[in-house]
Amino acid sequence: MDSEELLITGIGGVGCIWARNTHSACEGLADLLLIDGDSSLFENEAEGHMLSLGEGDSSGCAALAPLAEQRMLANAPLAEEVLKSAELVVILTALGGGSGSGASAEFARQARRAGCLTIAISAMPFECQPLRTRIAEIALERLRRNADVCIQVSLDRLAWRSRERGVDWLEGSGWVEDLAAGLIQMLAKVGLINLDLMDLRSIVRREGGATMFVAEGDPDDPEALFAEAMSSPLAGVELAGADGCLLQVEGGPDLTLGQVDAIADAFTIGLHHDAQVIFGARVSAELEGTARVVAVVSGLSMPMSDQELLDSLM
Ligand SMILES: Nc1nc2c(ncn2[C@@H]2O[C@H](COP(=O)(O)OP(=O)(O)OP(=O)(O)O)[C@@H](O)[C@H]2O)c(=O)[nH]1
Numbered sequence: 001m002d003s004e005e006l007l008i009t010g011i012g013g014v015g016c017i018w019a020r021n022t023h024s025a026c027e028g029l030a031d032l033l034l035i036d037g038d039s040s041l042f043e044n045e046a047e048g049h050m051l052s053l054g055e056g057d058s059s060g061c062a063a064l065a066p067l068a069e070q071r072m073l074a075n076a077p078l079a080e081e082v083l084k085s086a087e088l089v090v091i092l093t094a095l096g097g098g099s100g101s102g103a104s105a106e107f108a109r110q111a112r113r114a115g116c117l118t119i120a121i122s123a124m125p126f127e128c129q130p131l132r133t134r135i136a137e138i139a140l141e142r143l144r145r146n147a148d149v150c151i152q153v154s155l156d157r158l159a160w161r162s163r164e165r166g167v168d169w170l171e172g173s174g175w176v177e178d179l180a181a182g183l184i185q186m187l188a189k190v191g192l193i194n195l196d197l198m199d200l201r202s203i204v205r206r207e208g209g210a211t212m213f214v215a216e217g218d219p220d221d222p223e224a225l226f227a228e229a230m231s232s233p234l235a236g237v238e239l240a241g242a243d244g245c246l247l248q249v250e251g252g253p254d255l256t257l258g259q260v261d262a263i264a265d266a267f268t269i270g271l272h273h274d275a276q277v278i279f280g281a282r283v284s285a286e287l288e289g290t291a292r293v294v295a296v297v298s299g300l301s302m303p304m305s306d307q308e309l310l311d312s313l314m
Pocket residue numbers: 011012013014015036037060061062063064094095096097098099100101124125126129132155
């Protein structure tokens with residue numbers, strides 16, 4: 001796919017950081033759109049499209065989600081220009097503030113109306129932020145209704161993971177970026193067995209919820225790769241009953257068919273016996289001795305209620 005058909009969109013301060021990092025990891029494979037109330041974030045227009053929800057000042061719409069939503073609505077003609085050439089939109093946002101919580105669902109609605117397959121990766125606030133969590137829950141409900149796929153990340157789990165690795169959750173955790181970049185690369189780079197947007201559509205449009213995993217590790221240890229994927233900082237995921245899976249295995253020039261087969265088995269063995277599995281494989285010189293797996297799983301039992309979600313964050 002061409003780069004203007006794949007659009008990475010960051011909404012709100014944290015979402016824009018993640019989107020920028022994802023975009024640079026994708027090396028010209030996708031376009032970038034940054035949406036925020038604080039336009040001081042937009043330093044370098046050459047890097048992508050910028051859409052300000054502020055009124056020419058840097059005060060933005062701090063903690064005012066309804067205001068951000070109104071401004072996103074008013075900016076629909078500008079967004080439409082960017083969405084015209086897009087086929088897949090990946091939205092990155094952290095909910096609980098004003099800009100991300102207010103504008104994400106409205107932007108997802110605009111993207112779908114423009115015919116784009118819309119995948120949102122949205123983070124829920126830290127559990128010690130009850131007011132932000134309340135704002136985020138309302139925003140999440142609306143985002144779920146408007147996006148084709150809405151993946152929830154827990155900031156608490158993201159932070160634990162980052163602490164274990166000695167990196168900052170915001171700048172260095174890398175997990176959100178790996179997930180989003182994995183999805184973009186799956187569609188944009190040519191492989192031995194290619195996956196395309198039609199494949200992705202047919203998996204995510206199945207009934208029930210959908211989510212994504214990413215893992216990187218030893219190609220001779222499929223179980224460890226699967227365990228790594230399952231240890232992701234996702235919130236509210238129940239894999240039981242999953243009946244759709246898009247799976248891409250990528251490895252170095254030394255990757256063997258036997259390794260690919262064993263990895264595919266490890267990732268699909270727990271799925272429904274009638275599951276639709278679409279499979280892709282690619283060789284990349286820079287992955288010598290390593291395998292990277294990206295999986296989109298669908299047909300999940302419906303997302304958790306607010307209370308269940310809160311419990312899962314505890
Ligand atoms: N503890 C902590 N949490 C943060 C920090 N920055 C962001 N967050 C979390 O990330 C969520 C989203 O933050 P931002 O992306 O900055 O919010 P925004 O959408 O830009 O919202 P406004 O700035 O209010 O328009 C918040 O609800 C918090 O849960 C921080 O410095 N410390």
